[in-house]
Amino acid sequence: MPFLFGFDPTFMLLIPALIFAVWAQFKVKNTYQRYAQVRSAHGKTGAEIAQAIMARNGVSDVQVEEVGGTLSDHYDPRTKVVSLSSPIFRDASIASTAVAAHEVGHVLQHHDGYAPLAIRSLVAPVAQIGSFAAFPLFFIGIFFFNGHGMGAWLVEIGIWFFTGAVLFQLVTLPVEFDASRRALAQLTASGTVMPEEVDGARKVLNAAALTYVAAAAMAALQLLRMLLIRDSRR
Numbered sequence: 001m002p003f004l005f006g007f008d009p010t011f012m013l014l015i016p017a018l019i020f021a022v023w024a025q026f027k028v029k030n031t032y033q034r035y036a037q038v039r040s041a042h043g044k045t046g047a048e049i050a051q052a053i054m055a056r057n058g059v060s061d062v063q064v065e066e067v068g069g070t071l072s073d074h075y076d077p078r079t080k081v082v083s084l085s086s087p088i089f090r091d092a093s094i095a096s097t098a099v100a101a102h103e104v105g106h107v108l109q110h111h112d113g114y115a116p117l118a119i120r121s122l123v124a125p126v127a128q129i130g131s132f133a134a135f136p137l138f139f140i141g142i143f144f145f146n147g148h149g150m151g152a153w154l155v156e157i158g159i160w161f162f163t164g165a166v167l168f169q170l171v172t173l174p175v176e177f178d179a180s181r182r183a184l185a186q187l188t189a190s191g192t193v194m195p196e197e198v199d200g201a202r203k204v205l206n207a208a209a210l211t212y213v214a215a216a217a218m219a220a221l222q223l224l225r226m227l228l229i230r231d232s233r234r
Helices: 009-036 046-056 086-090 094-112 115-143 149-189 195-232
Strands: 063-067 074-076 081-085
Touching (some): 009 094, 009 195, 046 094, 074 094, 086 094, 115 195, 149 195
Antiparallel strands (some): 074 081
């Protein structure tokens, strides 16, 4: 069983994605820290920016709350709550402006009935179960694999579970890119960011998007790896 007890050549597939993921994390943290130090001309906190964009677009049923952590910001369409990490919620920087506007971009997607967001919300529970269960099932199946029987079934179930997780990552890409597009459009159309601040806000949004691209690439290559391991056992 070379894939279990010896060198696994399929792991080489993941190296480019791992390098990309590390670089993406460095890029987003470095860009965020840089523009978190640049105070915005409007002087509004991230929380105020979020509220202003929603009010301007007729959204009145979504709450903005402060949460702990760094870059832990998210929007939950089930509870209709925008959760902003403390630095984003409280600070009046280019970074907090861009991140808060991005999360409200998801609110506007929900408000407009943006289909990819609805699909992601539907797939999310399945993807969570799939990403948790896929590898245990897959590798237990590989251990007992003889081309048929329970081992083969477990391998296939593991692959299908992880396929759901990959689909979630892929549908996340248009959702996140569209939220950033909406954010920048809101900030520029309203004059919230000055012309000289637009480039900084765009850099923060683009850097954040890289992490989603890296996650999707890693998931897709991991699925390919699982398929190669399965086929090598046949």
